[in-house]
Amino acid sequence: MAEGLGRRERKKQQTRRTLIETAARLFNERGYDATGVADVAEAADVTKRTFFLHFPTKEDVLLSDGPARVELALRVIDERAPQAPPREVLAEAIHAMIADTASRELPNGMAALRARLMVDSPAVQARVLRAVFTAQARIAEALRAAYPETLDRATAASVVGAAVGAVCAAAMASLQDGDAPEATSEAMRQAAAIALHAFDALGEESR
Structure with missing residues (x-):
């Protein structure tokens, strides 16, 4: 069980890091105001719900x-x-x-x-x-x-x-x-x- 929890936590942290890296790339490429949460989620291959599980707002990614x-x-x-x-x-x-x-x-x-x-x-x-x-x-x-x-x-x-x-x-x-x-x-x-x-x-x- 502990090992399973460890894997889930690692996956959660990896998803969070992917969202951060994807958001940073899109903000640089498209501009901050022109990039929405949906854009970041799509590029990171996750749902908007997953994004909001990690970050309350777009600003929080920064x-x-x-x-x-x-x-x-x-x-x-x-x-x-x-x-x-x-x-x-x-x-x-x-x-x-x-x-x-x-x-x-x-x-x-x-x-x-x-x-x-x-x-x-x-x-x-x-x-x-x-x-x-x-x-x-x-x-x-x-x-x-x-x-x-x-x-x-x-x-x-x-x-x-x-x-x-x-x-x-x-x-x-x-x-x-x-x-x-x-x-x-x-x-x-x-x-x-x-x-x-x-x-x-x-x-x-x-x-």
């Missing part, structure tokens, strides 16, 4: 790896080493998210596509900004809960917002310049290093 990336950051915070300072933990969480982006969405072009659509499509822009805001809020709350004596809600929101915002902005600029994946990854890492200096104003205990 953010397909985002939720798992946030969970990765939350896990880093939750599994932090004893006595690890918050700056160090946040840095590890941010770098884990950058590494995940570099391994998934930079090579397949999804990050570049999303960056372009952020400029061209108001619907995509609104959806991405909402996702980023939600991610920042979840990470900030997890960090605050991990260090209640050091960080209050506003401070946690400030430092996480600075780091996530800087990384996203650097990625957007690099992708819009047409940089190679390695250069975009480096731009994100440099942005994180700059933003994490926000912790310096909190005192030695926070570093």
Whole structure:
């Protein structure tokens, strides 16, 4: 039974990946607005119902790896080493998210596509900004809960917002310049290093 469940899960994940890759290809070939859910489902050889089992909306395909990336950051915070300072933990969480982006969405072009659509499509822009805001809020709350004596809600929101915002902005600029994946990854890492200096104003205990 466990083996059967494993096969079903693998098939589910493969279908999801096929939908993502197919959508990315069609968005690039036909344009985002000109490509509907039915087009993606047909090209992926699945039903529209199958598409909606994986993604609530067309915009969600563009953010397909985002939720798992946030969970990765939350896990880093939750599994932090004893006595690890918050700056160090946040840095590890941010770098884990950058590494995940570099391994998934930079090579397949999804990050570049999303960056372009952020400029061209108001619907995509609104959806991405909402996702980023939600991610920042979840990470900030997890960090605050991990260090209640050091960080209050506003401070946690400030430092996480600075780091996530800087990384996203650097990625957007690099992708819009047409940089190679390695250069975009480096731009994100440099942005994180700059933003994490926000912790310096909190005192030695926070570093």
